[in-house]
Amino acid sequence: MGAINTIEQLEAYRQEIAAGIKADLPTVLVCFGTGCQANGARPVAEAFSDIIEEQGLELNVNIGIKTTGCHGYCENGPLVALQPQGILYLKVKPEDVAEIVEKTIRSGEVIERLIYQDKTTSDMVAEYSEIPFYKHQHRIALRNIGAIDPTNIDDYILAGGYSGLVKALGMKPDDIITEIEDSGLRGRGGGGFPTGTKWRSCVAVDSDVRYVMCNCDEGDPGAFMDRSIMEGDPHSVIEGMIIGALAMGSHTGYVYIRDEYPLAVKNLTSALEAAREKGLLGESILGSGFDFDIKISRGGGAFVCGESSALMRSVAGEVGEPRAKYIRSVERGLYDKPTVLNNVETWANVPEIIMKGAEWYAGLGTEGSKGTKVFSLVGKVNNTGLVEVPMGISIRELVENIGGGVLNGKKFKAVQTGGPSGGCIPERLSDLPVDFDSLTEAGSMMGSGGIIVMDEETCMVDVAKYFINFLVEESCGKCTPCRDGLPRMLDLLTDITEGRGGEEHVAMLEELCDLLTWGALCGLGTSAANPVLSTIKYFRDEYDAHIFDKKCPAGVCKELITYAIDPEACTGCRLCAKNCPQECITGERKEPHVIDTAECIKCGLCRDVCTFDAVRIS
Amino acid sequence: MEKISVKIDGRTFEAAKDQCILEVAHENGIYIPSLCYNSEVASSGGSCRVCLVEAHQGGRMRLVTSCNYPVRKGLEVKTDTPLVHRIRRGVLELLMARVPDSEAIREMAAAEGPTDVRFRLDEGEYDRYKCIACALCTNVCADVVGVFAIGMVNRGADKKPDTPYGKPSDVCIGCGACAYACPTGAITMKEKDGVRRIWGRDFDMVTCSVCGTPYIPQAQVDWIVRTTGKDRSFFDKCPDHR
Amino acid sequence: MTDVTQFDSIIDRYERSEESLLAILQDFQREFHYVPEEGIRRLSEVMEVPESKIYAMGTFYKALSLTPRGRHTIKVCTGTACHLKGAPQILETLERELEVKRNGTTTDGEFTLECVNCVGACAMAPLTVIDEEYHGQTRSSKIMDIVKKRAES
Structure with a gap:
């Protein structure tokens, strides 16, 4: 079927697709997200294809195989979901496939080995919706991910896709903006600026040309919701952008996307082509007379390009340096034209808000932060992955109920939110509701929703140093405080972690934080103080231990620790001695070994290979 | 042109709408230091941060670079507050740590008080000499001269102006505008025996037929002739003897 | 020409x-x-x-290099999750064993060692990407085996 020329035709087409699908057809959904693919999802999907082909006649049923976007529960990939049973299998290998077909698909039997087992209660859970990781979620932005094939536009249309656009085409542009305003949607990229207000300011500017843009330059380390949405449901973003363009009278859109996300680029590219073919992009969308198309701009590996003015310069084919935002980009953005830039998750929410109404959306979340938010729960936590929950959930609920607690039963120390612009929030504040304002008050920020769980083996001074080092490498170098201040901060933090710190180091760090906050040109610099100030505020004792006792309590900072072998635990297996690059571990077979600390370079290989946990850090 | 009134340090001045704070202040005898800004160069400014001032508007205060912040109705500017001086001193201390050889920076810092540098001096991958990476030179080359011989290369602390690959540029006309514009005198331009050396390239100078002074690079003459159609003989004499 | x-x-x-x-x-x-x-x-x-x-x-732009890179590119993900879970040790091991600093290329032109800021696969932390291949949960003691295998391919 070619282009769809009217709204009625789209509805007819949707019914046509539905008619072609038998509801009870067993379907195998193999997650093809970056994580699962890396864990070997492709051979699993191939094994299903092979076996279905082989047994096709014998089975006497059709089995649909869908390679979907990321289910979010990446820790346990490759993930295979079975419909209509609603069963989720984890860590599936090609050799499991025959058994799955035989037992589960043919006779409805659950294979215990492959289902979720709760690490604390040992409960076995087969059903997708009952697994704690999914149970507490409320998926809006992630609504289709894992359930549809992102490379097939029919899947999206069947799931109700482009209905929001149809509805919007019947609305006055001004009413679309009002709907978004009333929903209370705030930008999901970091700043949390009210989306409707942004749109309203853009249309208020007199101009014949306007741009809508999508920021998929997801730079905060530890956040990958935008990647997941682009890989798993690109049409939701495209539909959101078309609705935004319609509301603001824009005819050209841009998606700025990280080139480090090859699968996202690929799926977005094919989705744009499919949308054009179907008449959902291009001239006179669905016969409405409204023209709009979207271009892709691939990022070049520069964190600062997530900043709006830098992003726009990068799109225009320049070095991505920010400029002073004394004139906002809604007034003078790309090519000095009024421009609305929203992030992936924000755009993905738009069609649902239009479909279900502002009131529905505003009914979720908290007073100041409406709706749901996608978080990527990573670090030292049992269940790593993407979760979408109503705003206002507490950190503790996120980490303990959904995340299944801290890895290896270690002590929960803190969470880091907001990437390099955010800060660390200690365990004692973990009843804090996660929303834009609470996090900012606590000295961190929402950022794009990365939640990095830290345990007792995480050194908070090292974390501060990590982020400052990150920013030193990512600073564009345009303004003095950021370009020259960050390296000085890194010097001071390096001194502290290497045992050269004095009392004045912390005072000087605070002074530089003040300088960056007030004096830097763009958000990268003005928020750079957060990782340092929040760790000083909540973990001053760790700074003091490094400075005064010359000790790293978490056992991370190399200059302040020594490796030793516990003679009680050592079995004398010689594995550490064989792996030691310095050849400084000695001992007879079956006798406790000893590390020559004078020769030891603290590379940690011995600890990594020891299966008896006998190598200790002190 | 629309005129508006703006308050700076308690005094009210008339200014053109969208004129930058720095210019309004300077026109009215209020000193604000600046390095990277030149009113003749449209794209200059905003990078060195020594001209930061308090901008009060709509009940909100923030520090803004006065060189590119447009004056608006109801704006109140404060250039002489503890916050302004604290941040400016911090910026200058960082610059001194970066380019200890620069007299211009030292003098500006001395005007702000103590001039000791507590930070370890930075040993970068290249000799920073006196360059504060403010980009005024590259902005002049691009916006005013229009030859784009140099650009700001690298990022972060290694950012600096340079020709492509650090090689003598084919398009450079040796005009020296970059060197004249540089606020810290960091660009070396030397002349000897009728030859000018800048950015690693030698330029033969045209000599004035009257006074015999080599006064303009041949490449610059060629470029002006090519782009403006001016008669070549015009350059036989230096501006003093035309 | x-x-x-x-x-x-x-x-x-x-x-x-x-x-x-x-x-x-x-x-x-x-x-x-x-x-x-x-x-x-x-x-x-x-x-x-x-x-x-x-x-x-x-x-x-970090994705661009003005000098020739090695036949294989090893990218150590230095996202936060990877950092906490041992990326620094992996990077150190690679630097030591390959005798090359980060962003450098081995003298034989085989490998270029780079760091990358979070590739969004944090569940697999620590992650190393060799050419286009993702290796999750990499351990410093195993990384050289993976690299050697890649060199032979």
Whole structure:
């Protein structure tokens, strides 16, 4: 079927697709997200294809195989979901496939080995919706991910896709903006600026040309919701952008996307082509007379390009340096034209808000932060992955109920939110509701929703140093405080972690934080103080231990620790001695070994290979 | 042109709408230091941060670079507050740590008080000499001269102006505008025996037929002739003897 | 004289617009494993954009390299989750065993060692990407085996 020329035709087409699908057809959904693919999802999907082909006649049923976007529960990939049973299998290998077909698909039997087992209660859970990781979620932005094939536009249309656009085409542009305003949607990229207000300011500017843009330059380390949405449901973003363009009278859109996300680029590219073919992009969308198309701009590996003015310069084919935002980009953005830039998750929410109404959306979340938010729960936590929950959930609920607690039963120390612009929030504040304002008050920020769980083996001074080092490498170098201040901060933090710190180091760090906050040109610099100030505020004792006792309590900072072998635990297996690059571990077979600390370079290989946990850090 | 009134340090001045704070202040005898800004160069400014001032508007205060912040109705500017001086001193201390050889920076810092540098001096991958990476030179080359011989290369602390690959540029006309514009005198331009050396390239100078002074690079003459159609003989004499 | 057709065939895939510059440079990088000087010069000519502007882009964007890279690229993910779970040890092991610093290329031209800021696969932390292949939960004691295997392929 070619282009769809009217709204009625789209509805007819949707019914046509539905008619072609038998509801009870067993379907195998193999997650093809970056994580699962890396864990070997492709051979699993191939094994299903092979076996279905082989047994096709014998089975006497059709089995649909869908390679979907990321289910979010990446820790346990490759993930295979079975419909209509609603069963989720984890860590599936090609050799499991025959058994799955035989037992589960043919006779409805659950294979215990492959289902979720709760690490604390040992409960076995087969059903997708009952697994704690999914149970507490409320998926809006992630609504289709894992359930549809992102490379097939029919899947999206069947799931109700482009209905929001149809509805919007019947609305006055001004009413679309009002709907978004009333929903209370705030930008999901970091700043949390009210989306409707942004749109309203853009249309208020007199101009014949306007741009809508999508920021998929997801730079905060530890956040990958935008990647997941682009890989798993690109049409939701495209539909959101078309609705935004319609509301603001824009005819050209841009998606700025990280080139480090090859699968996202690929799926977005094919989705744009499919949308054009179907008449959902291009001239006179669905016969409405409204023209709009979207271009892709691939990022070049520069964190600062997530900043709006830098992003726009990068799109225009320049070095991505920010400029002073004394004139906002809604007034003078790309090519000095009024421009609305929203992030992936924000755009993905738009069609649902239009479909279900502002009131529905505003009914979720908290007073100041409406709706749901996608978080990527990573670090030292049992269940790593993407979760979408109503705003206002507490950190503790996120980490303990959904995340299944801290890895290896270690002590929960803190969470880091907001990437390099955010800060660390200690365990004692973990009843804090996660929303834009609470996090900012606590000295961190929402950022794009990365939640990095830290345990007792995480050194908070090292974390501060990590982020400052990150920013030193990512600073564009345009303004003095950021370009020259960050390296000085890194010097001071390096001194502290290497045992050269004095009392004045912390005072000087605070002074530089003040300088960056007030004096830097763009958000990268003005928020750079957060990782340092929040760790000083909540973990001053760790700074003091490094400075005064010359000790790293978490056992991370190399200059302040020594490796030793516990003679009680050592079995004398010689594995550490064989792996030691310095050849400084000695001992007879079956006798406790000893590390020559004078020769030891603290590379940690011995600890990594020891299966008896006998190598200790002190 | 629309005129508006703006308050700076308690005094009210008339200014053109969208004129930058720095210019309004300077026109009215209020000193604000600046390095990277030149009113003749449209794209200059905003990078060195020594001209930061308090901008009060709509009940909100923030520090803004006065060189590119447009004056608006109801704006109140404060250039002489503890916050302004604290941040400016911090910026200058960082610059001194970066380019200890620069007299211009030292003098500006001395005007702000103590001039000791507590930070370890930075040993970068290249000799920073006196360059504060403010980009005024590259902005002049691009916006005013229009030859784009140099650009700001690298990022972060290694950012600096340079020709492509650090090689003598084919398009450079040796005009020296970059060197004249540089606020810290960091660009070396030397002349000897009728030859000018800048950015690693030698330029033969045209000599004035009257006074015999080599006064303009041949490449610059060629470029002006090519782009403006001016008669070549015009350059036989230096501006003093035309 | 360098054969410019190899550059032109890439440039021709794109619109004659400055918006295409970064994409073309990325395609150069993919094709030649770096951005050759002749490529920048040719791009400048065809697009009528000053060479200094394109060169500046080449030095600014981390995805672009102005010097030839090794036959294989090892990217150690240094995202936060990977950092907490041992990326520094992996990087150190690679630096020591390959006798190369980060962003450097081994003397035999086999490997270039890079760091990458979070590839969004934090569940697999610590992660190492060799060429286009993702290796999750890498351990410092095993990383050299993976690298050696790759070198043989």
